[in-house]
Amino acid sequence: MGEETWSIDDILATLRTSGGRITATKRALVQALVETREHVTAEALTAAVQIHAPEASPSTIYRNLEELEQLGIVVHAHLGRAAAVYHLAGPVHGHLLCSRCGVTLEVPSTLFEPLVHAVRRDFDFDVDRHHLAISGVCGSCRDAELHS
Ligand SMILES: [Zn+2]
Ligand SMILES: [Zn+2]
Ligand SMILES: [Zn+2]
Structure with a gap:
């Protein structure tokens, strides 16, 4: 995936600047994305987030991923017939x-x-x-x- 430049603090600061509320789910999602240096499905991210924020639902994760994509922090790709995979935006x-x-x-x-x-x-x-x-x-x- 190349060199990632996003840190958890960078992302939370960008979210705050854009007026987004930092929920426990969002914080755990950001942490999971930064720690997972791979292409992960929303399902795998939900499981990782639920370790820290058990109340997080898949639909909340999708909404938060969408918000992060709109801010240019996250990108997704489709690898074959499997579910879309997400990772932090970096070198294309x-x-x-x-x-x-x-x-x-x-x-x-x-x-x-x-x-x-x-x-x-x-x-x-x-x-x-x-x-x-x-x-x-x-x-x-x-x-x-x-x-x-
Ligand atoms: Zn797509
Ligand atoms: Zn990729
Ligand atoms: Zn092969």
């Missing part, structure tokens, strides 16, 4: 997803620059490099197939 990256074993690779977004420029030039369309994963077959699945 792309996702490659193996359709056989489900492994996800994070790749630098610069990889997509030629595509992004060509699509913009020829179709007047801006590609979102992070939101959807590019699906294909990873090296180990390809090798396993070759040797079976």
